[in-house]
Amino acid sequence: MGKFLIEVPHEEEVLACARVVEVFLKTGSHFLTHADWGCRDGEHKSWIIIDVDSKEEARRVLPPAFRSQAKIVSLNKFSMEEIDDIVSKHRREPRTKEQGITVLRSEAG
Numbered sequence: 308m309g310k311f312l313i314e315v316p317h318e319e320e321v322l323a324c325a326r327v328v329e330v331f332l333k334t335g336s337h338f339l340t341h342a343d344w345g346c347r348d349g350e351h352k353s354w355i356i357i358d359v360d361s362k363e364e365a366r367r368v369l370p371p372a373f374r375s376q377a378k379i380v381s382l383n384k385f386s387m388e389e390i391d392d393i394v395s396k397h398r399r400e401p402r403t404k405e406q407g408i409t410v411l412r413s414e415a416g
Contacts, residue, residue, distance in 0.1 A: 308358050308360055309358070309359065309360065309381055309382075310356065310358050310381070310382040310383075311356070311359060311362060311379055311381055312354060312355070312356055313354065313355040313356075313365055313369065313379055314353070314377065315342075315352060315369065315376065315377045315378075316351060316352045316376060316378075317352070317353075318351065319351045324344075324346045324351060327353070327373075328344065330370055330372075331353065331370075338368050339368070339369070342354065342355045355368070362381065365379050366379055
């Protein structure tokens, strides 16, 4: 099972905000009724974090009218060991911008 962030934008007008929130609340879905909103801070979006098997399953949580505009992001965590491994591999195998990858540097300069 994966963890996904669902971001649903909507129009900036006060009435548009109210209508989207109303639709979410009236669904009765635990996920939708507990969405977080950014409207009062000028971010006219809602966010939901959900544990499901796929991006498509996450998208199906939304009412059909909001599915196409939603952004679904698969979330993950990193351990220090994973990051140490990634950094050490990049230090051993430097790549250039010409190869399409920017070199990671541990020192300023």
